Amino acid sequence: MSPIHRAPAGLKLGASLAFLGALAALPARCSLWSLWAVPPLCLLTALAGLEFRGLLKRSALAAPFLLGVASLSLFETHGWKTSLGLLAKAVVSLFTLQILASTTPVSELLRTLRRAHVPEVLCGAIGLLSRYSSLLVDEAQRMRRARAGRTLRGSRWHWWRVLGNSLGVLFVRTVSRAERVQLAMRSRGGA
């Protein structure tokens, strides 16, 4: 546990929001200045004991959207300046967000959101979602493995049909699980 991990979630959230807001408010012609934030962010990463490779790997998920939109702005006059600036801003923001995400657990985040008077319906949904998402993703992967084991050969249409079918089965199982969870919560005096 580094000092960054132990810092209160509200502080981290507020600081990142303020930084990202300032970054967004930066005028377009000086957006390359945002690159000055890279050394402090690297320092933060080192302090938190995070791996650069992991951060980079997870940031690569956003690369298609980033490059796509940045290449679209090439069509404007002085487009390459705009697109370089956009890329710099986006990469710095992504870096900040990655540090925030990997040092703040969901439970801390939820506590902060509740303190900020976010409606309980939404907070409850986020809490249940964070608890059950890994379970459901596991179940989906198990179903996919079983499907691959049973299917010897199939056409493309067959692939689509089986995919839709297994998602439907997943939904039905999800609903019956939710009913059981609801029953269990209520029998223990919950909502």
Added chain:
Amino acid sequence: MHIPDGFLSARVALGYGALSAVGVGAACYRLRAQRERGGSALLGVCAAFVFAAQMVNFPIAAGTSGHLVGSALAAALLGLPGALIAMTAVLVLQCFVFADGGVFALGANVFNMGLVSCTVGYCCYRLSCGSSPSPTRRVASVAFAGWCATIAGAASCAGQLSLSGAAPLPIVLPAMLGVHALIGIGEAVISALVVASILRLRPELLEGGADLESRGAASAVYAGLGLALSVAALLAPLGYAAPDGFSRVAAALGLQPSARPPMLAPFLTHGIPGVVSGVLATVLVGCIGTLLLFGSCWLLALVLLPSRRRSTDPDASPVAVESSG
């Protein structure tokens, strides 16, 4: 479609954040009554289902792949407020845990994939479904709703990008719509197949919330009006800043002499007398114009569809059904 931070200007991000906060707050308010009858767990666990379904990648043209957004599917399964809350929860979790989509751009992302996609998906689904749909019609309308929701979300995303000056609208709009027209086909096929298999396994799940849907048409109209107003309010300053787009289209259509809307034009150029001028006046004029347009469409619908109105009258409908049966 998840917009990362850095692409949206502060004004756009804050504006759409406020709009999304209003929409999500309204959905929470609607759900509070429903929640007292049980079903709080259903929402969270269904949000987890949407999350898991978004993990499914399907191939589209030229080696790229898209993934399910699931807002139309959620709208068909959970109803409009439930779908909105589930999508918001999924987006918040993706943003804070996987850094997918920005924190500062969260409002804009909730607007695109939650408010716009769910509302459009829900309206398309309800309107094409009718009151007592056959299974085939239900599956077909889910597919239609899925495609429309994807396209609508992409259009709204393109609008936000061009409003923040990231890319010009004539380029970003066709690009986004072109890619998402293909992704939307995948979304439509998967949503339809999912609904078909739910219909086979537990059809009563799709009837859920039927008692809530009696007011569905009216609330869909109000949601559409709110959406149109907000788009007008946010897009009007763009027209104010870059009027040459309109005049170019007008010139191409040969409408040069009266290129401006005659009634509202003096307000647009000079501000509303005694109120404000500049951007705020443009926003106000945009809203007033939308309201006028909505009112005239409403009047036209009332005049043109008298029989429809009579049949929804609660006293008259049993007689009509009996006589037709």
